[in-house]
Amino acid sequence: MEAPSIAAGCDVSTGRRLRKRGPRQGVRWGRFLLIATALAFLAAFLLLPLLVVFAQALSKGAGVYLSAVSDPMAWAAIKLTLMVAAIAVPMNLVFGVVSAWAITKFQFRGKSALISLIDLPFAVSPVIAGLTYILLFGAHGWFGAYLQEHDIRIVFAVPGIVLATLFVTFPFVARELIPVMQAQGKDDEETALSLGAGGWQVFWHVTLPNIRWGLLYGVLLCNARAMGEFGAVSVVSGHIRGLTNTMPLHVEILYNEYNYAAAFAVASLLALLALLTLAGKSLLEWRQPELRHTVHLARATTGKQA
Amino acid sequence: MSITLRGVSKKFGAFAAVDDVDLEIPTGALLALLGPSGCGKTTVLRIIAGLETPETGQVLFDGRDATLWPIRERKVGFVFQNYALFRHMSVFENVAFGLKVKGRRERPAAGAIRNKVQSLLELVQLDWAGDRYPTQLSGGQKQRVALARALAVDPEVLLLDEPFGALDAQVRHELRRWLRRLHTELKFTSIFVTHDQQEAIEVADTIVVLNRGRVEQTGVPGDVYDLPRSAYVHRFLGQVNELRVKWHDGRAHLGPIDITGDPALDAYGSDRIALVRPHEIDIGSESNGWPAIVRDVRVIGPIVRLELCADGRPANEPLEAEISRERFDMDRFHIGQKVGVRFRRWQVYPAAALGIGRAVRG
Numbered sequence: 085m086e087a088p089s090i091a092a093g094c095d096v097s098t099g100r101r102l103r104k105r106g107p108r109q110g111v112r113w114g115r116f117l118l119i120a121t122a123l124a125f126l127a128a129f130l131l132l133p134l135l136v137v138f139a140q141a142l143s144k145g146a147g148v149y150l151s152a153v154s155d156p157m158a159w160a161a162i163k164l165t166l167m168v169a170a171i172a173v174p175m176n177l178v179f180g181v182v183s184a185w186a187i188t189k190f191q192f193r194g195k196s197a198l199i200s201l202i203d204l205p206f207a208v209s210p211v212i213a214g215l216t217y218i219l220l221f222g223a224h225g226w227f228g229a230y231l232q233e234h235d236i237r238i239v240f241a242v243p244g245i246v247l248a249t250l251f252v253t254f255p256f257v258a259r260e261l262i263p264v265m266q267a268q269g270k271d272d273e274e275t276a277l278s279l280g281a282g283g284w285q286v287f288w289h290v291t292l293p294n295i296r297w298g299l300l301y302g303v304l305l306c307n308a309r310a311m312g313e314f315g316a317v318s319v320v321s322g323h324i325r326g327l328t329n330t331m332p333l334h335v336e337i338l339y340n341e342y343n344y345a346a347a348f349a350v351a352s353l354l355a356l357l358a359l360l361t362l363a364g365k366s367l368l369e370w371r372q373p374e375l376r377h378t379v380h381l382a383r384a385t386t387g388k389q390a
Numbered sequence: 391m392s393i394t395l396r397g398v399s400k401k402f403g404a405f406a407a408v409d410d411v412d413l414e415i416p417t418g419a420l421l422a423l424l425g426p427s428g429c430g431k432t433t434v435l436r437i438i439a440g441l442e443t444p445e446t447g448q449v450l451f452d453g454r455d456a457t458l459w460p461i462r463e464r465k466v467g468f469v470f471q472n473y474a475l476f477r478h479m480s481v482f483e484n485v486a487f488g489l490k491v492k493g494r495r496e497r498p499a500a501g502a503i504r505n506k507v508q509s510l511l512e513l514v515q516l517d518w519a520g521d522r523y524p525t526q527l528s529g530g531q532k533q534r535v536a537l538a539r540a541l542a543v544d545p546e547v548l549l550l551d552e553p554f555g556a557l558d559a560q561v562r563h564e565l566r567r568w569l570r571r572l573h574t575e576l577k578f579t580s581i582f583v584t585h586d587q588q589e590a591i592e593v594a595d596t597i598v599v600l601n602r603g604r605v606e607q608t609g610v611p612g613d614v615y616d617l618p619r620s621a622y623v624h625r626f627l628g629q630v631n632e633l634r635v636k637w638h639d640g641r642a643h644l645g646p647i648d649i650t651g652d653p654a655l656d657a658y659g660s661d662r663i664a665l666v667r668p669h670e671i672d673i674g675s676e677s678n679g680w681p682a683i684v685r686d687v688r689v690i691g692p693i694v695r696l697e698l699c700a701d702g703r704p705a706n707e708p709l710e711a712e713i714s715r716e717r718f719d720m721d722r723f724h725i726g727q728k729v730g731v732r733f734r735r736w737q738v739y740p741a742a743a744l745g746i747g748r749a750v751r752g
Binding site for chain 1: 439441460461462464466467468470472474476477478487488491492539540542543
């Protein structure tokens with residue numbers, strides 16, 4: 085695999101390769117430096133904050149931690165967060181698969197416009213997203229009068245939180261799937277069709293297995309963001325304790341009340357949820373090594389031979 | 391099943407991939423669509439499969455208009471260039487796929503499926519590989535799995551897109567012979583796409599040469615090779631030497647060889663190019679024919695290929711000649727030797743048909 089450099093030559097009499105020390109040594113140092121930089125960065129910006137969260141959470145002892153976590157208001161926040169994620173993630177999963185399918189398998193007018201639209205939530209600040217919902221559904225918003233007449237509450241209630249979360253987590257699944265599906269092309273699907281499979285069978289038996297890892301990554305990212313979203317949710321929630329407070333909002337309230345240990349205790353729960361999803365993913369990969377092999381293939385181009 | 395294409399055209403944007411193609415493919419034919427990349431051969435294949443819809447024209451299956459039939463109702467087996475095996479399924483599951491997705495009423499019982507898959511795997515000599523996954527197979531093995539999978543649903547037409555493109559020479563040669571045998575045994579209609587003239591000649595009964603979306607010539611391999619109807623076909627099938635026709639004193643010459651009277655020459659002074667295949671060149675003593683110097687000699691098994699620098703031709707455009715080993719053993723030509731060149735056959739085309747000023751191909 086090593087490309088012969090010009091500096092290295094061949095000793096014709098012995099056939100032995102002559103090698104200069106310099107460049108080889110340089111490569112080794114370069115590799116060490118790159119790895120060290122990456123590890124130092126990870127430690128400083130990811131591992132350390134995570135440790136601080138748990139250290140702070142337990143700083144006043146396990147009793148304070150447990151009471152902060154089992155507080156009814158905290159429980160309400162946890163339940164609301166899980167419920168919002170349970171609604172937003174499946175909806176965006178369906179949307180992500182449908183739009184990635186449409187974009188990668190078909191040619192149609194307005195395709196690039198659709199791709200830009202999917203990216204919109206990344207480009208727009210979540211706070212603005214929240215404000216647009218206030219503008220639409222708030223008491224003085226476009227649909228405000230109609231909603232009040234029919235006694236439907238969206239803003240400062242759970243539906244508003246779900247809507248804001250949906251908007252913010254919109255792109256994750258689609259963005260993850262589009263490159264995977266583009267690399268795979270249409271050959272597998274067309275083969276399945278020629279073998280007599282129907283559209284739904286093609287999706288279920290061919291497309292879905294091919295994209296499942298991309299899909300899982302997308303869902304994990306989507307879920308992490310759905311549980312952790314602060315900006316957009318903060319605007320539409322109204323911060324009603326026990327009713328419209330999600331975990332991130334609850335953490336902020338506790339923090340603003342100088343209740344650090346409790347704030348970090350709830351924060352550590354959020355972090356734990358994130359770690360659990362990651363562990364779940366690793367477990368899946370570990371249980372099915374054959375599949376782990378295929379995801380790398382799927383991510384490389386399909387035309388190459390293994 | 392016989393297949394007929396009538397005036398089929400297909401555009402991608404402004405690019406006419408297939409342009410008014412007529413084809414008649416009888417039942418049981420083994421037909422090659424031959425041409426360089428971008429000539430529309432794959433698009434023709436995909437139109438027959440139902441993977442593309444033509445803008446104009448008709449596709450007939452056994453005389454019935456199948457232009458708008460969906461692919462799953464056409465009873466065609468399609469094998470992709472990169473095999474398109476389902477990576478997450480074992481070899482057995484890949485081959486069984488077409489049987490398992492059938493509706494409940496048509497679907498064979500599990501035991502019948504198992505037997506059928508097993509016999510197909512035996513047919514492609516992979517009965518030991520049922521539990522393997524595609525990533526564990528070599529290119530040639532993957533190709534055979536793809537074939538077995540296509541055959542599982544009893545197609546009446548087998549369509550193959552560059553079936554041997556990604557394989558090394560030895561495996562390719564074996565698979566070609568194997569495909570021929572399979573075709574003779576199972577008697578379905580087969581159409582394959584290739585850019586390799588050797589492959590088309592070796593495997594097919596009928597060759598269709600395509601150029602820029604149009605059919606250039608159709609015929610049995612020997613005819614297309616020996617009687618090319620255009621310079622394009624002549625040059626695409628096999629090697630050629632290109633020689634500009636020179637006019638002086640009212641006569642036409644290739645070097646010193648007088649070819650006046652050739653019916654394709656047209657009026658005096660017209661710009662013509664003659665194509666001569668390497669094996670149509672005779673080499674003799676220096677006094678006999680066009681004087682030339684041997685520049686290179688390559689013994690390739692039964693044939694010997696010589697590079698000849700002919701008098702008056704630029705040094706970077708040598709003539710390429712092929713003679714039999716027996717002929718070579720008689721005279722033992724060597725590099726630097728002075729010889730005389732004669733042409734047993736040549737064919738004259740208007741220079742415009744070849745693109746004037748092109749360098750001679752080796």
